[in-house]
Amino acid sequence: MITIKNIHKSFGALEVLKGIDLHIGRGEIVSIVGPSGAGKTTLLQVMGTLYRPDEGTLTIAGTDVSRLSTKEISKFRNEHLGFVFQFHQLLPEFTALENVMIPGMIAGRKQSEIKKRAKELLEFMGLSCRENHKPNELSGGEKQRVAVARALMNEPDVIFADEPSGSLDSKNKAELHQLFFDLRDKFGQTFVIVTHDEELASLTDRCIHIVDGRITVPETPVSEEAETVEQLETLEPDNTESL
Ligand SMILES: Nc1ncnc2c1ncn2[C@@H]1O[C@H](COP(=O)(O)OP(=O)(O)OP(=O)(O)O)[C@@H](O)[C@H]1O
Ligand SMILES: [Mg+2]
DSSP states (O other): OEEEEEEEEEETTEEEEEEEEEEEOTTOEEEEEOSTTSSHHHHHHHHTTSSOOSEEEEEETTEEGGGSOHHHHHHHHHHHEEEEOSSOOOOTTSOHHHHHHHHHHHTTOOHHHHHHHHHHHHHHTTOGGGTTOOGGGSOHHHHHHHHHHHHHTTOOSEEEEESTTTTSOHHHHHHHHHHHHHHHHHHOOEEEEEOOOHHHHHHSSEEEEEETTEEEOOOOOHHHHHHHHHHHHTTSHHHHTTO
């Protein structure tokens, strides 16, 4: 679904991404983790075509995005990609239903068709009875679910999410995470999620670690390994009876 090769990105003299290669398959849920300032958001924005890389190639759903003009990229983004941010970024003067419809309107789709889909998406999110609420009349968890519905409007090939549950309490957080997995199981939706949430990262199919602008493979701490071996040893047949 996404292939990136040798991606470099600098802001002035600051080199943030130092050669990133990555392949993400259709229907995968991939998390990106790492310390603050490591370049996670920058990488997500490059993959989401919001920043152009200084070097390297980006292919999404068979399209070499690196070759598109700025205008073509905007159209591609609207039609093929969905975004969910830490703070919902819904438009305050529009209702939940209208917010979900916006990407469809930008794409120039028929009003009746996008309204039908927006209603179906809000129903899937369990928000049918909140359709006419404006963002300030919704709870934090509801706002994020509306943001996910909006991201799904144009049936995107991939949804990019940057700390999507970062502003939620534990109950809403768990519900939002479950929603991602439901969308993958039911519709094969691909997700790339930047997160500081270890629980979410541990549930995803693959966890990419970024440190100082590069992908790293985390080492297993020696002490943990030793502990596991010790635990296994105590499970010798003689000891199992007491369990
Ligand atoms: N538009 C920009 N202009 C200049 N520097 C930037 C810009 N965006 C990010 N940076 C710098 O690039 C580095 C990486 O930023 P990035 O936002 O990708 O980090 P991050 O891994 O997402 O961190 P966090 O976990 O805190 O969100 C930081 O040092 C940041 O200050
Ligand atoms: Mg970030």
